[in-house]
Amino acid sequence: xxxxxxxxxxxxxxxxxxxxxxxxxxxxxxxxxxxxxxxxxxxxxxxxxxxxxxxxxxxxxxxxxxxxxxxxxxxxxxxxxxxxxxxxxxxxxxxxxxxxxxxxxxxxxxxxxxxxxxxxxxxxxxxxxxxxxxxxxxxxxxxxxxxxxxxxxxxxxxxxxxxxxxxxxxxxxxxxxxxxxxxxxxxxxxxxxxxxxxxxxxxxxxxxxxxxxxxxxxxxxxxxxxxxxxxxxxxxxxxxxxxxxxxxxxxxxxxxxxxxxxxxxxxxxxxxxxxxxxxxx
Amino acid sequence: xxxxxxxxxxxxxxxxxxxxxxxxxxxxxxxxxxxxxxxxxxxxxxxxxxxxxxxxxxxxxxxxxxxxxxxxxxxxxxxxxxxxxxxxxxxxxx
Numbered sequence: 312x313x314x315x316x317x318x319x320x321x322x323x324x325x326x327x328x329x330x331x332x333x334x335x336x337x338x339x340x341x342x343x344x345x346x347x348x349x350x351x352x353x354x355x356x357x358x359x360x361x362x363x364x365x366x367x368x369x370x371x372x373x374x375x376x377x378x379x380x381x382x383x384x385x386x387x388x389x390x391x392x393x394x395x396x397x398x399x400x401x402x403x404x405x406x407x408x409x410x411x412x413x414x415x416x417x418x419x420x421x422x423x424x425x426x427x428x429x430x431x432x433x434x435x436x437x438x439x440x441x442x443x444x445x446x447x448x449x450x451x452x453x454x455x456x457x458x459x460x461x462x463x464x465x466x467x468x469x470x471x472x473x474x475x476x477x478x479x480x481x482x483x484x485x486x487x488x489x490x491x492x493x494x495x496x497x498x499x500x501x502x503x504x505x506x507x508x509x510x511x512x513x514x515x516x517x518x519x520x521x522x523x524x525x526x527x528x529x530x531x532x533x534x535x536x537x538x539x540x541x542x543x544x545x546x547x548x549x550x551x552x553x554x555x556x557x558x559x560x561x562x563x564x565x566x567x568x569x570x571x572x573x574x575x576x577x578x579x580x581x582x583x584x585x586x587x588x589x590x591x592x
Numbered sequence: 593x594x595x596x597x598x599x600x601x602x603x604x605x606x607x608x609x610x611x612x613x614x615x616x617x618x619x620x621x622x623x624x625x626x627x628x629x630x631x632x633x634x635x636x637x638x639x640x641x642x643x644x645x646x647x648x649x650x651x652x653x654x655x656x657x658x659x660x661x662x663x664x665x666x667x668x669x670x671x672x673x674x675x676x677x678x679x680x681x682x683x684x685x686x
Contacts, residue, residue, distance in 0.1 A: 374597070374619055375633075376618050376619055376620065376629035376632065376633055377629075379629075379632045379633050379636075380628065380629065380632040383632050383636060479628075480628055483624060483625060483628065487621065487622075487625070
């Protein structure tokens with residue numbers, strides 16, 4: 312079980328009443344000029360962190376074919392992250408590019424959802440995470456094609472094909488492992504169980520998403536939920552798995568409240584460019 | 593895990609109008625996953641527009657020890673090549 316900061320809704324509410332501009336998690340308060348920046352950052356961070364997680368499998372997957380499947384997905388996601396984060400850097404206008412944003416921000420400044428930073432566990436847990444994320448990302452990108460921002464629209468249009476494949480492949484594995492042997496069923500059930508509490512965060516709306524929706528840049532995430540529940544429910548049923556009962560949702564990734572897993576991931580991902588700042592690709 | 597999975601032969605059509613060509617094989621638990629493994633293994637660099645996978649066990653292969661009777665008799669039948677024949681002048685559309 313992941314150990315996560317115990318953030319209750321009442322804690323959140325109390326935090327919101329504090330004067331803005333103080334403390335570590337105050338970035339959003341200064342956002343008015345940064346709505347587009349933060350929207351791009353969240354999209355980029357989701358893809359970046361999941362891409363890094365998947366790349367941890369390289370050389371360790373159950374077969375060379377699965378190794379390639381996972382590496383391909385990782386590369387798709389890192390490619391999306393590069394486009395979103397480069398654009399975020401440009402919008403910000405402080406001279407940061409995608410690499411700077413990826414490798415020179417610490418945990419508190421990462422805005423990815425908590426789902427993507429969860430550990431790989433076994434192959435079933437990795438596929439459970441992929442299925443729950445890619446199903447959401449596909450629904451999101453389908454709508455972001457209509458974004459008023461040209462770059463978001465263009466990246467969404469390109470990436471939705473990649474993500475559709477991720478969604479299908481991971482759904483196939485959820486079904487095969489769920490409806491497989493006793494052991495594979497048990498592993499997939501526990502993988503879904505691990506990841507389930509991070510699903511509500513995917514549909515969370517806050518001041519950034521509200522403002523982005525108002526400007527036509529983003530889409531109302533809560534509107535994705537019925538389709539999401541329908542698709543996930545159908546796949547889990549085919550996989551002979553139960554839709555887990557809703558637990559207390561764990562939120563906070565978008566505001567820099569992360570699980571301890573993210574710091575370890577960043578250590579690996581950021582070690583080289585931080586240790587050798589002059590290193591180039 | 594992979595050693596428990598059957599082997600599938602992979603055929604790729606490089607572009608519309610071309611025939612599918614054998615490119616290699618993948619391990620996969622079933623046909624649907626075999627197609628996806630073939631996609632991820634053999635078409636990562638725009639090699640194709642269509643894929644076939646065939647269970648390797650379904651391929652009936654000639655026996656290498658029968659090479660002589662299978663293939664040698666063709667060796668001295670050059671008249672089976674169209675280039676063996678002279679085409680008279682004045683024949684067009686050939």
